[in-house]
Amino acid sequence: MSVQNSLTSVQNSATRAQATPASPLLLAHYTAVSCIGRGRGEILASLREQRSGLAPCTFETVTLETCAGEVPAVDEERLPQALRDFDCRNNRLAQLGLRQDGLAEAVARSAARWGPRRVGVFLGTSTSGILQTELAYRRLGATDGALPDDFHYATTHNSFSVADFVRHALQLEGPAVVVSSACSSSAKVFGSASRMIEAGLIDAALVGGVDSLCLTTLYGFHSLQLTSRLPCRPFDAERDGISISEAAAFALLERVPESVDSNSVLLLGVGESSDAYHMSSPHPQGLGARAAMAAALQAASLEPGAIDYINLHGTGTVSNDAAESQAVQALFGTSTPGSSTKGATGHALGAAGALEAVICALSLQNDFMPGGANTRHPDPALQIEYLLRNREGPVRNVLSNSFGFGGTNCTLVLARAG
Amino acid sequence: MPPLLARIEGVGLLGPGLLDWARSQDILGGRSPYRLQATVLPVPEGLPPAERRRVGQIVKIALAVGTQAIRDADANPTDLASVFTSSGGDGQNCHEICRVLAQEDRQLSPTRFHNSVHNAAAGYWSIANGATAPSNAVCAFDASFAAGLLEAITQVALEKRPVLLVAYDAAYPSPLDEKRPIADAFGVALVLGPEREGQALSSQEPSRARIRVSLADAAAECLTDPQLESLRASIPAARSLPLLIQLARREPGRVGVEYLDGRSLAIEVL
Numbered sequence: 001m002s003v004q005n006s007l008t009s010v011q012n013s014a015t016r017a018q019a020t021p022a023s024p025l026l027l028a029h030y031t032a033v034s035c036i037g038r039g040r041g042e043i044l045a046s047l048r049e050q051r052s053g054l055a056p057c058t059f060e061t062v063t064l065e066t067c068a069g070e071v072p073a074v075d076e077e078r079l080p081q082a083l084r085d086f087d088c089r090n091n092r093l094a095q096l097g098l099r100q101d102g103l104a105e106a107v108a109r110s111a112a113r114w115g116p117r118r119v120g121v122f123l124g125t126s127t128s129g130i131l132q133t134e135l136a137y138r139r140l141g142a143t144d145g146a147l148p149d150d151f152h153y154a155t156t157h158n159s160f161s162v163a164d165f166v167r168h169a170l171q172l173e174g175p176a177v178v179v180s181s182a183c184s185s186s187a188k189v190f191g192s193a194s195r196m197i198e199a200g201l202i203d204a205a206l207v208g209g210v211d212s213l214c215l216t217t218l219y220g221f222h223s224l225q226l227t228s229r230l231p232c233r234p235f236d237a238e239r240d241g242i243s244i245s246e247a248a249a250f251a252l253l254e255r256v257p258e259s260v261d262s263n264s265v266l267l268l269g270v271g272e273s274s275d276a277y278h279m280s281s282p283h284p285q286g287l288g289a290r291a292a293m294a295a296a297l298q299a300a301s302l303e304p305g306a307i308d309y310i311n312l313h314g315t316g317t318v319s320n321d322a323a324e325s326q327a328v329q330a331l332f333g334t335s336t337p338g339s340s341t342k343g344a345t346g347h348a349l350g351a352a353g354a355l356e357a358v359i360c361a362l363s364l365q366n367d368f369m370p371g372g373a374n375t376r377h378p379d380p381a382l383q384i385e386y387l388l389r390n391r392e393g394p395v396r397n398v399l400s401n402s403f404g405f406g407g408t409n410c411t412l413v414l415a416r417a418g
Numbered sequence: 419m420p421p422l423l424a425r426i427e428g429v430g431l432l433g434p435g436l437l438d439w440a441r442s443q444d445i446l447g448g449r450s451p452y453r454l455q456a457t458v459l460p461v462p463e464g465l466p467p468a469e470r471r472r473v474g475q476i477v478k479i480a481l482a483v484g485t486q487a488i489r490d491a492d493a494n495p496t497d498l499a500s501v502f503t504s505s506g507g508d509g510q511n512c513h514e515i516c517r518v519l520a521q522e523d524r525q526l527s528p529t530r531f532h533n534s535v536h537n538a539a540a541g542y543w544s545i546a547n548g549a550t551a552p553s554n555a556v557c558a559f560d561a562s563f564a565a566g567l568l569e570a571i572t573q574v575a576l577e578k579r580p581v582l583l584v585a586y587d588a589a590y591p592s593p594l595d596e597k598r599p600i601a602d603a604f605g606v607a608l609v610l611g612p613e614r615e616g617q618a619l620s621s622q623e624p625s626r627a628r629i630r631v632s633l634a635d636a637a638a639e640c641l642t643d644p645q646l647e648s649l650r651a652s653i654p655a656a657r658s659l660p661l662l663i664q665l666a667r668r669e670p671g672r673v674g675v676e677y678l679d680g681r682s683l684a685i686e687v688l
Contacts (some may be wrong), residue, residue, distance in 0.1 A: 022576070126535065133512075133594075137520035146593050153597040157534055158506060159557040176678060177565040180507075180536030181555040188554060195572040199422060201633065215519045220531030256531070272552035276544040280532040286549065405532055406541025408553060 007094035020299055021194035021351075024266040026256045027414070028204070031097065032249035032358040034345045035069035039100035044362050050392060052344045052373040054231035054243045059213045060131075068225040069245025069346030070213060071096070079165075085124055086165040088129035088156035090212040094166055095360045097210065097248025106252055107170050107206055114203040120174040121381075122193040122210035123163045124185025125403075126350030128178070129156035131214035162210045174202045180350065182404030185209060185273075186249065187353025191270040208250035209351035217244055217349060224280060224318030232316035232347070234340035234372055235325070235386045237379040239316045245346025249354035251361075262418025265361040268302065268397070271295030275407025282320055282403060292409035293331055293399065300413040302397060304332045307413070310384075311400040312357045314340020315347050324401065325382035332384075339387040343374035353402035357412055360398045364416045367395050372391055422631040424574045428491025430483035430607035433457055433656060434649060438486055446659070446666035447554075449676040452475065452645050457603040464546030472529050473542060475588040476508040479605040481546060482538035484584045487607035494579065495547035498609070499573060499581040502540040502555045503566025506598065507653035508533060509590035539586065562587075563606070563658045564675050564683040570610055571631050580611040585655040601652035606662065627665055627687050634684035638676040661685050 031039055035053030038044035046053070046418045055066035077092035098104045111119045132377055136151040155161050159180045167176050179188045186209020193205035221244060228241035256266060273295065275288035282289065297304060310332070313324055321340075328338065341359050348355050363369055371389040378386045397415045431439040433456045436446075444450040462470055462481040473481075480502060488495050507513075511533050518526055535541070537555030544553055563585045570583040586605035590598050602637035613628065641647040641659060650659045660673035664687045674682035 020577075130516075132513075133516050134519050137516040140520075140593060147597055151597060153594070154559060158559050158598075160505075160559040160562075164559065173566070173679060175568060175629060176558065177569065178557045179554060180557055181540065181553075182535045182537055192556075192569055192572075194556065195576055196568075198576055199572045201568075201572070215524065216515055216526075216531070219519060219524050219526045220515075220528075220534065223526040223528040223531055272554075274544040274550050274553045276541075276548050276550045278545070279538070279541050280528075291550065404537070405535045406537045406555075407544055408537055408541070408555075 010378055011399060020191045021198055024256055024268050025194055025197065025253045026260060027265040027361055028252045028254045029103055030251040030358050030361055031101035031103045032247060032355050033071055033093065033097045033100060034247040034348065034355055035245050036344050040362060041049035044366065046190050046344065047370040050371055050373045050390065052231050054346050057218065060215065062215065063217050064218060064222050065229050066222065067243045068213060075348055083151045083165065083168055086161060088132040090125065090129040090160045090162055090210055091165040093212045093246060093248045094210040095161055095169065098166065098169060100167050103250055104170060110204045110252060110254065111172060116171055116173040118174055118203040119172045120193060120196050120202040120205040121163050121167045121172055121176040122179065122189040122205055122207045123166060124179045124189050124350045124353060124377045125159060125162050125211050126182050126185055127211060127214050127216055128159045129161055130216055131212065132156040134215045153155040166206065181408040182393060182412040183349050183352055183404060184402045184404040184408045185350035185353065187402035187410035188272060190267060190412055191272060194270060197253065197255065202418050203254065205253045206250060207253055207354065210248040211348055211350040212246045213244065219237045226317055228316060231372045231374050232342055232414060234312065234314035234316040234342055235321050235378050235382055236375045237377045239318060239321060241317055242315045243346040245348045247345065247348035247351040249351055249358045251354065251357060260417045263365055264417040265364050265414065266415050266417055269296040269299030269413035271411040272298060273409045273411065280405050281330050282323040284323055286323035288407055288409045289324055289327035289401065289403055290330050292411040293327065293401065296399065296411035296413045300404060302413065306397050307332065307336055307364055307399045308395045309398045310336055310338035311360050311398065312338050312340040313401040313403045314342055321382060328384050333385045335385050337369055337385045337387050337391060339370055339372035341370055343372050353410060356400045357414065360400050360414045363398055364395050364414060368392055369395060419482060422571045423535050424571050424610040424614055424629055426608055426627050426629060427611045428487040428493060428609035429581065430486030430490065431662065432479055432483050435528060438666050439490065443666040446663045447668065452643065454645060459603060467544060468477065470679035472533065473512050474508045474533060475603050476504065476586060477539045477542050479588060479603045480584050480586040481543060483586065483605035483607040484543055484582060487582060491609035493609050493669045495549050497551055497582060498549060498582050499551040500540060500543060500549065500553040500584065501566050501570040502553065503562045505562040505587050506561055507536045508538060509588060509594060513591045513594055558678065560654050560657065561677045562654050565676040567631060567683060571641045574610045574612050578612040580609060583608045585658060587653050587655040604653040604655045605654060606658045630686040630688060632684050634674055634682045636674055636682055637680050638674040638682040
């Protein structure tokens with residue numbers, strides 16, 4: 001197929017999907033915290049060792065036979081006294097993320113340069129601080145059934161609380177919103193933030209995702225029989241479900257300056273689509289996933305062959321990985337290397353998109369493609385080039401998939417500046 | 419900075435004493451009195467019977483106003499991108515999950531779990547309408563209407579394509595309602611279309627007005643009618659009322675809807 005034909009077919013399948021941004025944006029700074037490490041250095045080292053952070057779940061009072069990716073010492077994090085009403089595991093994890101790799105300082109410099117009203121906050125979460133409510137329901141008043149006085153709905157339970165906490169912690173006053181579209185949440189924030197920058201409402205955006213372990217997701221995915229007893233094995237012939245984890249991941253987006261370091265990472269494209277198929281199962285042929293990938297490529301003005309590495313959504317359920325591999329194969333054929341890093345990090349749900357964007361940025365800056373941890377025998381029915389081992393080599397353009405309940409799909413394309 | 423302009427192509431509305439957009443325009447325009455009565459939620463259209471039984475109030479109100487708006491706009495939902503915004507999602511469902519998780523036996527219903535996602539209404543909308551276009555699901559607590567409008571209008575202005583905005587809230591049951599009182603269910607939907615060159619001003623046609631949106635320092639103004647003001651203040655999605663009233667008056671004007679930090683989103687009806 002010629003380049004032109006291939007592009008036309010990509011554009012045709014993308015007609016209903018959405019393509020953002022019009023021009024590339026710079027990831028001026030980025031960091032993450034996950035069960036495989038705090039900050040870029042530890043995460044990169046874990047990926048290089050193909051180390052998994054998944055372990056039998058000992059979270060809270062959970063008695064499920066499943067593995068989880070718990071971030072150590074989250075609850076040792078102390079919020080500033082002035083923000084104590086925000087105190088909950090999700091906001092502690094957010095703060096832990098902001099403290100890594102000088103992220104908060106980089107945001108402060110951006111706010112000083114552009115003004116606090118010109119820096120927006122766009123974060124994804126699926127469950128926010130719902131754990132706080134789960135715990136409070138164990139302490140309802142014996143006579144009146146009321147929630148305890150120390151329960152603060154707005155600043156913990158509510159989906160917006162994580163963005164509200166972050167903008168208060170960093171003293172930002174620009175537009176802010178939480179995207180809560182299940183497991184695509186913190187990929188979609190890249191699209192919302194890009195549009196706000198492009199519309200001229202802001203000059204910089206802190207984007208990211210924060211999702212923390214809670215009983216709703218652990219028992220919920222278990223009720224759907226979607227959790228594995230073992231550490232998840234994406235794309236393995238014997239895969240049998242997900243491992244739930246938690247993470248905080250952030251990136252500071254700005255317009256690309258006239259002169260930029262060649263090792264910088266750019267956001268080239270965001271593609272979004274809906275399956276319109278089922279609340280908790282993907283379209284069996286991955287049509288929505290394909291449309292999102294095609295839209296992201298179109299926004300990036302790249303043909304599929306230009307992508308060096310695909311960070312798959314790859315949750316490790318039988319149906320998700322089957323649908324995604326069909327979508328990838330339809331667009332890319334069978335030779336583009338890809339892997340799911342969820343075998344290492346677990347599935348951080350609403351934080352997965354941003355966490356995997358950070359992993360993609362590390363891949364680009366270190367010419368390194370992470371092999372999928374835990375996976376031993378790639379499913380021969382899933383005909384894509386699944387990386388079992390790390391691969392070193394030039395990485396210029398990468399694509400990252402995030403799909404969620406409700407049939408929501410989002411794909412990011414990131415690239416090295418030079 | 420390019421102006422954030424859009425054309426309102428269709429409106430949907432359902433709330434306490436507001437049966438639909440067509441029957442609410444005289445009330446909101448001050449031409450007939452407002453009488454408070456509990457919101458009546460219709461059975462959702464387009465979903466298979468099993469799904470219809472499973473969905474909560476929040477999905478019912480979102481689907482009802484979305485359907486009204488696309489009919490008003492004569493729009494095809496299949497190709498229409500959408501933005502769903504809610505201050506809290508399905509409170510009843512959330513209460514049931516927390517109640518079960520506080521017990522010894524934590525057997526959750528799988529349907530309750532997949533309905534617990536904030537984008538449940540967006541998902542059911544896409545399934546009911548075969549809508550494969552992108553859909554976003556956002557939250558900004560009491561500023562959720564303004565934040566949703568900003569998300570939708572930036573899509574319209576930059577991508578030159580229509581977007582359906584649906585803002586909706588429903589009450590929490592006890593004991594959550596004591597911590598987060600939301601008076602009743604309220605939903606509003608707008609089909610926003612890209613501004614076209616040379617289009618005549620049309621504030622005379624309330625569903626066909628043009629709007630320009632910008633960030634403003636001023637606080638959102640209160641409504642003069644005390645009952646409507648009480649409605650505006652008691653349900654986050656009803657923070658949209660200043661805009662709906664301006665549209666129902668069928669005249670140009672500028673209103674402010676609540677945004678963050680005591681500031682507002684200014685909406686000029688042109």
